[in-house]
């Protein structure tokens with residue numbers, strides 16, 4: 001290794017330039033802190049690039065839930081279904097899966113739903129503040145989303161969940177017939193019922209949104225450093241961050257926001273945290289491939305179709321597999337086939353396929369809190385299906401912790417020490 005070089009000092013070093021790291025950098029810079037954001041790749045090039053672009057504030061029911069225990073076995077027998085585990089990956093995934101099933105038990109679900117609902121409520125207000133302050137309101141669409149059902153029975157089976165959402169303050173409109181056709185013309189007649197969620201929002205494109213937020217952060221003094229963090233060490237003066245190649249950087253605090261890769265660094269700090277890569281796939285068709293009025297969601301099939309400024313994005317699914325497992329784009333094609341059946345006018349040519357890994361925790365709640373070894377190191381990862389949705393709230397909570405302010409919600413459900 002060559003002679004170590006120092007990149008200088010900062011108040012806060014953030015590791016990971018995905019949407020969580022970027023939003024946190026923006027919020028801390030707004031609060032007057034000197035921030036460096038360290039990213040080993042291009043910023044917002046992992047899951048934060050290709051996701052479905054939803055601020056899914058009404059999505060308060062954790063994925064780990066009693067319902068999934070009934071659906072999962074059937075789904076797992078379909079290799080292209082909404083949830084899959086390639087056989088070779090099963091032994092690696094098993095410990096996470098056992099925790100996931102444990103978190104899905106009725107005795108756990110009330111607490112995790114309350115925590116998710118509180119975080120999503122905060123996310124709604126914090127996102128409005130952040131987009132206003134960053135000048136990004138023009139990138140947010142206020143069109144709501146539409147969940148679609150192929151039978152009266154499937155819709156009936158969903159009613160209990162919707163009642164729980166309504167109790168938590170989620171606005172819901174059950175729709176059919178002319179109202180359904182008004183919300184989204186051109187649907188297959190197989191789709192007989194819908195649920196309209198007016199509080200749901202989408203961004204014009206998740207990568208564009210993240211990069212625009214990064215620009216707003218840089219305009220407030222955030223410095224972007226290219227490099228991969230390999231080590232963190234704490235002393236009485238602060239945190240020493242070491243990059244591959246030997247460069248070092250000193251900061252009063254460090255925030256670990258490295259998505260599904262975060263556990264490699266927490267392990268060095270003595271915290272074994274079960275964040276796993278949960279892959280999703282999609283195809284982005286050229287703009288105009290369908291006259292889509294708002295995001296449409298197919299809960300029985302685990303995918304959504306989103307109108308973005310950059311095209312029509314068809315995707316979702318959940319594949320539990322390690323970083324090195326082969327990529328299976330058949331999954332993206334399978335969802336596109338299904339979407340063409342539900343949206344008969346969809347032009348399916350000219351699409352770009354993509355795969356990305358969600359940073360998923362077995363109890364479907366993110367990790368937001370301090371490392372066990374030092375209050376100077378904060379964790380902000382594990383947002384699973386809701387990283388974009390919860391980015392502004394996470395940024396607010398991490399800023400409150402660093403500034404020693406009392407957070408506006410109880411953050412104990414997100415504590416790293418819960419595992």
Ligand SMILES: Cc1cc2nc3c(=O)[nH]c(=O)nc-3n(C[C@H](O)[C@H](O)[C@H](O)COP(=O)(O)OP(=O)(O)OC[C@H]3O[C@@H](n4cnc5c(N)ncnc54)[C@H](O)[C@@H]3O)c2cc1C
Pocket residue numbers: 015016017018019020021038039040041042043044045046047048049050051052053054055056227228229230257258259260261262278279280281282315316317356357358359380381382383384385386387388389390
């Ligand atoms: C198909 C799909 C659809 C989705 N749809 C939605 C949606 O509609 N709404 C929603 O809210 N969420 C959605 N998500 C989830 C969302 O994309 C993620 O939760 C979110 O992007 C996670 O952001 P992050 O910043 O934590 O992680 P990432 O985006 O993974 O960023 C982490 C960054 O850390 C960097 N990094 C890692 N290790 C190091 C290191 N040692 N040194 C330096 N840098 C490092 C990586 O290069 C990466 O850029 C979806 C995900 C998928 C896959």
